[in-house]
Structures are given as C-alpha cells and as structure tokens.
Amino acid sequence: MKRTLLIGIMTVMMIFSFSACGNSSGLNNKQNTQKVNVVSNINTHKEKKPVPPPRSILKSGDKGNDVKDIQEKLKKFGYNVNADGNFGEQTVYAVMDFQHRHGLTTNGVVKDVTLSDLKKKPTSDVMYKPTAEVVSAYNSAYPEGIINGLETQSYTDYYIMVSIPEQMVYIFNGSNHKWRLINSFQCATGTGGTPTVRGHFFVGIKGPQFESEGGAILKYYTQFQGNYLFHSVLFDKNGNLLDGTLGRSASHGCIRLALENAKYIYDNVPIGSGILIR
Structure with missing residues (x-):
C-alpha cells in the first residue's frame, strides 16, 4: 500500500515538474519575442533618415534630388540634360544659356531670380530650340565632309567650325x-x-557689347576661350564704322564678324556649343 502511494506521489510530482517546465519555456519565448520586436523597432527607426530641404544655391559639383529637380525644370525649357542629380558641365552650360535667354548674369549658378524663373511656365521666346533653319547658300558638301569626319563634342545641338586659312566661320x-x-x-x-x-572649345558667356582699350565698340560678343571672343567689326561710340576688315587676319586674336553675323551667333548658337578652330 505504502509502495503504491509512493509511486503515485512521484508520478504527480513528475507531471507537475514537466508542466512547470512547459510554462517556464512559454514565458521565455514571450520575453524573447518581445526583445526581438524591440530590436526590430530600433533598427527600423535607425533606417529612417531625414530628408534635407532643397538648397537655396546650387552650383557645379553639387549632387542630390534638388539638383535633379533643377534638371527636370531645364528639360521643360527644351534643354537636353540628364536628370541624374549631378550638377556637371552639361547642367552648368544649360543653366548659363537659360540665364542668357532670360537676361540674367550668366554664371551657371542657380539661386534667387534664376531659381524663380526656372519655376515659371516656358514660353516660346525663351525655349531652347534643338533644330535650326538653313540660312546659308554656301556649298555644304565641303565643310560637312570635314566636320563629320571628326569626333566632335558639344553640349548642344549646335557646332561652330572656324577655318583660319579660309577666314570662314561655319x-x-x-x-x-x-x-x-x-x-x-x-x-x-x-x-x-x-x-x-x-x-577645341565651347561657347561661353555672351554680351551685347564692350569697349576695347583703344575706345572702339565691339558688339554682340560670344566667348570661346578666356578673353578670346567672336564679336562684330569695330565701331566708334556714335555707331560709325571704324574698321570693317574681313577675309584676312586683322584682329588681336578675337574673331571679327560682320554685325549681323556676330548677332546671329549671339542669338542662335547656345552656350555650351562645341567649337573647332583650325
């Protein structure tokens, strides 16, 4: 009888022991789950980075979504720029040409009025025009054969070739x-x-006119390298022609043009266009 009772007590104790272990394991699992959830929440919180506000000044070398936004705005004005968020040379020249068309300082920096004008709706008078009409009666086979046989680089759909031996601009x-x-x-x-x-050069800054050291007025200038410019023949301060020499070497290094041709480059060949002087 005592032996039977002892066996029964031992059995009950074993059952209680297994049950207690099971309950303990359940508590630990719940605690572990809570710990995992806490860690998971912490990791999730760490991954959320604050979005920086758009910068008020953007310039060459900048990168980011605010640069990409500027590039998208330039595309609306007709410029063929890559919306990659990288403010490289392509974007600098596009901004400079945009500024020129809007009568702004052509420094390639986006801020103040430039930023404000980029937000406006494009109009036909300030749109970049990728195609142009043929206005020359010159035989095109010769210059086209030369330029198309070369590797050329241009940030626009335009290109200038100057032949010094011929004293010609194409x-x-x-x-x-x-x-x-x-x-x-x-x-x-x-x-x-x-x-x-x-x-090899690129079209740079432009201006309506400047005065030379000798007092001559040069109109519609377009930069191609430092102080080297395309500009008109020489006029005095009253608008009278001082020197209209063309077809031979006559300048101090710049490229002189008839007034209407200097204005043609000024008006029609965008900043960033490639140039070959040979």
Whole structure:
C-alpha cells in the first residue's frame, strides 16, 4: 500500500515538474519575442533618415534630388540634360544659356531670380530650340565632309567650325557625325603677332557689347576661350564704322564678324556649343 502511494506521489510530482517546465519555456519565448520586436523597432527607426530641404544655391559639383529637380525644370525649357542629380558641365552650360535667354548674369549658378524663373511656365521666346533653319547658300558638301569626319563634342545641338586659312566661320546643327551646315560667313582672325588660338572649345558667356582699350565698340560678343571672343567689326561710340576688315587676319586674336553675323551667333548658337578652330 505504502509502495503504491509512493509511486503515485512521484508520478504527480513528475507531471507537475514537466508542466512547470512547459510554462517556464512559454514565458521565455514571450520575453524573447518581445526583445526581438524591440530590436526590430530600433533598427527600423535607425533606417529612417531625414530628408534635407532643397538648397537655396546650387552650383557645379553639387549632387542630390534638388539638383535633379533643377534638371527636370531645364528639360521643360527644351534643354537636353540628364536628370541624374549631378550638377556637371552639361547642367552648368544649360543653366548659363537659360540665364542668357532670360537676361540674367550668366554664371551657371542657380539661386534667387534664376531659381524663380526656372519655376515659371516656358514660353516660346525663351525655349531652347534643338533644330535650326538653313540660312546659308554656301556649298555644304565641303565643310560637312570635314566636320563629320571628326569626333566632335558639344553640349548642344549646335557646332561652330572656324577655318583660319579660309577666314570662314561655319555653323552646324545636328550631332556628332551628323552635322548639317546651316550658316557660313567671312571673318577676320588674329594677325601673326596676336594669333587666334586653335583647338577645341565651347561657347561661353555672351554680351551685347564692350569697349576695347583703344575706345572702339565691339558688339554682340560670344566667348570661346578666356578673353578670346567672336564679336562684330569695330565701331566708334556714335555707331560709325571704324574698321570693317574681313577675309584676312586683322584682329588681336578675337574673331571679327560682320554685325549681323556676330548677332546671329549671339542669338542662335547656345552656350555650351562645341567649337573647332583650325
């Protein structure tokens, strides 16, 4: 009898022991789950980074979504820029041309009025125009054959080639190996003592006119390298022609043009266009 009772007590104790272990395990699992959830919440909180506000000034070398937003706005004005969030040369030249068309300082920096104008609705008078009409009666086979046989770089759909031996300027529209001559005219490049630089350049800043050291007025200038410019022949302060020499070397290194041709480049060839002087 005592032996039977002892066995029964031991059995009850074993059952209680297993039951208690089971309950303890359940409590631990709940605690572990809570710990995992807490860690998970902490990790999730760490991954949320605050979005920086758009910068009020954007310039060359900047990167980010606010740069991408500027590039998207430039595309609405017709500029063929990559909306990659990288403020590189392509974007700098597009901003400069945009500023020129809006009568702003052409520094390639987006702030104040430039930023405000980019937010406006594009109008036809300030849109970038990728295609242009042919206005030259010159035989296009020769200059097109030369330029399309070369590797050219341009940040726009325009390209300028200057032939110093011919004293000619050729304006093209299109793309690498697919350039089409749209205009051509005579020029006057630098003399032997002050030669015009040769090489590959890009259209830079522009302006309506400036005064030379000698007091002559040069109209509709377009930069291609430092102080080297395309500009009109020489006028005095009253608008009278001082020196209209074209077709031979006559300048101090700049490229002189007839007034209407200097204005053509000023009005129609965008900033960032490629230039070859040979």
